[in-house]
Amino acid sequence: MTRPCRGPSKITSTPPHSSGERVELAQIVAADWLRHALSTRPSDRARADAAVTGLYRRLGEPAPDFVWVPSPVAARPVLLDAPHRFRPPRLRGTEAPARPADWPLVARLANLVADLRERLDERTGTAIAWQPWYGTTAPRTMTVPEALAGGSPVRDVVDAVGRHPLRTTVDDAVRAPIRAELMRTEGEAAALTWYGQHDAAWIAHYDIRARVGLATYAHDDVAHLGLWAELARSTGWWWPGEGVCVMSERPAEIHTEPQPDALHGELRLHRDDAPAVRYTDGAAVHVLHGAHVPEWVLTDPTPERIHAEPNVEVRRSAIERIGWARYIVRAGLRLVSSAPDPGNPDSELQLYDVPLALWGRPTRLLLAVNGSVEPDGRRRRYGLSVPAHFDDPVAAAGWSYGLSGEHYAQLLRRT
Template sequence: MSDIVQREAAALREQWLRLALSTLPADRPAAEAAISGLYRLLGLSPPRFHWVASPVAALATAPPGLRPSENIERVAEWPVPIRLRSLKSKLCGEIDATLRRTQLPMDQLIRREVQFPLLGSITRCLLPPLRQAHSWGFPLRGNWYELQYVSWIAHYDALRRVAGVAFTGEHLQQFELWAAIARSCHWWWPGEHVCVVSERPVALHTEGDEAVEPHHPDGPAVRYADGWSVHAWHGTQVPSWVIEDPTVRRIEEEANVEVRRCAIERIGWSSYIEQAGLRLVGAAPDPSNPGFELRLYDVRRDTRVLLAVNGSVERDGHRRRYGLTVPAHFSDPLAAAGWTYGLSGEQYSQLLRRT
């Protein structure tokens, strides 16, 4: 029985993932009807709707009708989001109480198969543009936005449709409103009289299957209709130059280690080494990865880089080359490789093949 539930839950997870990462235009009538339904559950009149092309446009504009206190940077403090959080918490708490009495193992299975993978994909693909629209220091956890994550909606949808958990009429009414919003639009900001709603991105490039992350080697990974965009390299958000115009000079001037790594990978390690004129300090067969070499290069006076080959095959069938920064006193590639694992060179030489 659990195998059947697991397969059906995985299929439902993929359905919700496609919806979460959709680049189709929003279904504005459906979104407005569902959001209005939540307002009515709070005893409020439906709001006036203000549609924007992207999250950054939502933060950059102040539509008529928003109160002075309704600064989108402080959306979690608005009255309506606070009341909606309470409404959603009550819904989930009552359903969870029933599950604890009847189907706790099934709940845990579906969280593992549905909620957690979706949460990871949302965190990697949809939060970077949102965080950039606010600011890098903006706290997205514990905020209004968590109510809009498709992960919790998919979890309860799977409990209902796959595990056969019965919802009361009241529970189903509210749940269907949250689900309808998730199916029909992007992020939204509910003021007392005006609700700001964003269109979806017009392009969203990802890689991976269950663990999805943003990646595009030739342009923005996420792009909205107003031109606002975010670049990413294998899941790491990077400045546009890393993808569109990486140069040795820019890499040398970049303070962020992860951004430098991505830019070097974008150029290719072989090309970077040649263009940067890095001096080879030493090379040795990698004992934990037969058929491949460890190569140690000078980078700066106090730094060297150990170039290695991944022990496992990437999604495209190739083995990725990667560089590890090590102290400049290393001249033996084996000793440098051991240091990255907290081992001596001799201990590293006795490791089994890496995977």
């Protein structure tokens, strides 16, 4: 694995020439960025402060005062105690200053990075690639040798091993549940959050494209991107304000597992005996196999709590925590019928009647076995709510796929 690049000179180093070498280097650089995104080391406060100061100076502002907190939760009272310093970036038309220079600092910083990314996109061709008629998603569903042998453009293969797995892992599987749990705004105007290590995906995209020789950038843009890269390598989330900047430490623990059927190293949060993400002040996020859940799902899942839970993913996770067999007994479900699963050899479909008082509507529960193998090698059992008129589990399974029971019975294998 390469050492993390610490300055713009690394981005413009001599790239490889062959497609295979370019993809291999992209994998190495992406793995290094993922390591930073999942780092649980204490922040390098000096480096982080220097990078933020560099961004403030690009806005014509002096270095801010820095307030360090142990977690995003701990940042909220600081932000709410000084709303005049952390004004929301979205202003009503009647409130918007006439001159851009008079806009709140948070809005000017957002414009600064948006302009940077627009210029970098022009150099990488990313803006064109996002058009629906351009490019392909095929390399994401192939191994690297398959993609290269099939003639996929090296640009698309590089993105398939770099940009896309980083976005899937960092943005969707890690950052999103942390924000949902720890940054609940409850109606107040939220300050603009930057994510430090969890901004790694978009920064890595431009870094990888340059390192493998698929893009070159203006010298000042390299220096500007380098400031964001420094933040991603040195700290957790942060909130810029007028004359002050709140900085959060990284998590003390981050626990992950491979995503099912991952081809390019995609991960998701998971820990079944404690928080998947924990900060030193006790702020925590509980995640089971990628599903963000409340703590009770791990510590005290009961049928009563499950039936009161509106979120279907939370309900599913809690039932799986209990175990489907125990849940069915404790919830008083009645078996209507069972049959071999035509789409999943050696597995059985079970159809249960659900009491009206339990889910509040006439329904039945189809219990099946997933066709895909989980990271631990097992096939997960799962339940589907199906209309109450079904008596045949094969017909109910077909309905879930938009098929008749007869057509579903002819499947060789489902996933």
